[in-house]
Amino acid sequence: MADLHVPLDRAKGGLAAQIATELRESIRSGRLVAGTRLPATRDLAADLAVSRGVVVEAYEQLVAEGFLLSVTGRGTQVSPLGAPARRSAPAAPTGPSQPPHYGHRPTSPDLGHFPRERWLASIRHVLTTAPVDALDYSDPGGVPELRRELAGYLRRVRAADVTEAGVVVVGGVAQGLSLVLHVLGPTTLAVEDPTSQRQLPLLRRAGARVVRVPVDDEGIDVEALARTGAKAVLLTPAHQYPTGVVLSPARRAQLIAWGGMVLEDDYDAELRFDRDPVGCLQGLAPDRVVLSGSVSKSMAPGLRLGWVVAPGSMAETIGLARGELDLGSPVIEQYALAHFLRSGGYDRHLRKMRREYRKRRDALVTALGEHLPEVTVKGIEAGLHAYLELPPGWDEAVAAEEATRLGLPAEGVAPMRERPGPPAVVVGFARLPAHRAAPAVRALKVRMSGQTID
Template sequence: MADLHVIIDRAAGGLAGQLARELREAVRQGRLPAGERLPASRELARDLGLSRGVVVEAYEQLAAEGFLISRVGAGTTVAPAAGRPPADSSRDPLVPACEPYYGRRSTSPDLGAFPRERWLASIRRALATLPADALDYGDPGGIPELRVELAAYLGRVRAADVTPDNLVIVGGVAQGVSLTVQALAGQLPVGRASHDLNWFVDRIAHPAPPPGRIRLAVEDPVSMRQLPLLHAAGADLVTVPVDGEGIDVGALAATGARAVLLTPAHQYPTGVVLSPCRRGRLIEWAADTGAMIIEDDYDAEFRFDRDPVGCLQGLVPGRAILVGSVSKSLAPGLRLGWVVAPPEIAESVRRARGELDLGSPVLEQYALADLIRSGGYDRHLRKMRRDYRARRDAFVRALAEHLPEITVHGVSAGLHLFAELPGGWDELSAAETAQACGLAAEPVGPMRNSPGPPALVMGFARLPVHRADDAVRAFANRLPR
């Protein structure tokens, strides 16, 4: 068998799942070609320092998925259709066609590291213990069990000022931000929702007020993907520049904005962490003007040089709204997030969910509550911090060696870095070249409202340590300068 550089983290548990994932990727990438014979389970177990049962379980899983074929007396081989297809062939029929809707983002997590075994165990415990009524329509603001666990977690890890009553479960950060902006713009009804017949009759007799608008400040540069959502939610946008300390609060004050949306723990795309001085000035601005701070906490749990910086909401709970999700810590496809807000805004968001879609899937909420309560969520995050830090370090080393002309920023946290290119380089060509070499990269120019040096946002979460040097070397060799 070829040298596969199989990476097994014994401290993380789930050894059979880890081995299956490594072998699966080797097949998909062509490092294990169709027809290749794998070592006997005893031999591979000895080489990797694992028990034979772990290897057997991994082989059986891949055989069940169609990647491997096991025959008594003939050993285990890679299935004929499981390897990387030739350039002129169609997609592997054994792998479902599933292209991400938004493509591979520079902030995407390693979805292969999703804790399937722990999640499955949480789903099983929920199904085994929940009464039948728990599977009915739940509270549109989230099941109480999850709000209790998340409130405790966010208070412990993010220093949030939160209780289950001012926390609302939403379908990810996008929905959380959208409903929050609608609430601030006066588009959502106020008052506590009910679900008896009289409440529905009252809603028909007294419909929601006509849509309002709010002057909302956003960072410059900013994620372009958010802008249509914010416009549709009722925001009239003004941009505020970001420098080495974060958002320019003086420039923010000059805009007359009634709210600001920002990413203080790890600004997207520059990677800047909001400085203590700017945090203080931002809080003063909100207190003096009565404005609201919307804190997009998209990847704050991944801080590599020290413990994650506490959220702004914990300092000024009456003037700040914390919006987060498990999209980076677990997977975007779960569509589970939260809004922590002052009571009247939290209730408006909860009520809007009741009128919009009746809330998030119940079983997944119980599973996440169990994962947090059991400690599985914390253990997964500890493992991923180690993995992502190793990938970041390998990526940064490779860039320094092969592309010393590039200046790297924003590496202390998150899943991406900000790569400043020399003047005169073409961002779009550089991004396309990086993508062709297997790197996650996006040009920064379209994210800017004001001019700035050419730069790329580059993700490292899906780049294995052993592939970083080769990928960056190929990028450097092919890069049009």
């Protein structure tokens, strides 16, 4: 029979709960092993100087939870169910490790510029004015106010052909793509080559058989796309990731004439520096283009607010699928984004960030031209990253690691592509203040001097 040490705080009260907690933790930690017989309630009550009813209550609680067994003629014992499970050693990795799906990336915005005060004003407006029923379960496709504001914004800024009924609010582009592929069913999906390697597991998990199509200086090769036999294609026409190429007018026309379903990731479209953003493909063929976007780059990834614009009844089907998945996005944040759009806060924030990011981009490009002219800079008309083709002999992985250490988050391009190409890295400049660009590039030159640069 176990000799129990059960400390009690009598001033705190709830003695039965204290006894149950101490015994429970003793069982979980292994101090009391399965089969151990506990003292009779009367004996333990005497030891602890409490009434027998207190101990009976504690034992009954643990019996109900499965930590103890009360066996007639054998007293109260520790249950095998309550014993701690043996922890097996983690399995050794069987293949190359995958990069994390979170954290600081070359595409990360500067979160220090998140519009806290204006966003807080929108949250306060919602909490002050929203009726009680607005906080109930809502349409899983999104609250009507946000869908209406998004439709108006996308018509005005992205030249989309959309009404409120065609908008589905989602938790970001990744979830939007998963839902679209779920609705499409098993399909062969063409994707750009190179493309983000983080995206491929998501697409395959959603049931797509992925085929790669090369990207050149005009964007995706539509003739090569047609040869794949794919019935759908996913692409980033406004600012291709990672090359930064903008889909040319000729390729846009070819793509629409191709005839398949286009999944348009409106990546970086709002952060265009040289001119107004190019209109989305969805505005050219709303019956065959599904447009996806979010506020992850324009505001913050952690908001998890995005949208899908789909043709006809497909939007309704996607909304139903969203309801089956998780009942929709948080409603307060949806109402807040609707107010932020309606009040002009979103437009003002975008104008501010375009100016700031352009300043940082220009500082980086200038520094590279002065200190590392051997590096070819591409894809800088928009977005938060630059595509850098490296001199012959440079190691992508080493360059990316060194750049990241210097405040320029970078990734090598080789893992992103199926077809070989010159060594290149994607470098994010959004979080590097303009005055730090030149020192960072000079330091990168020094660290890479063992490659080919003197």
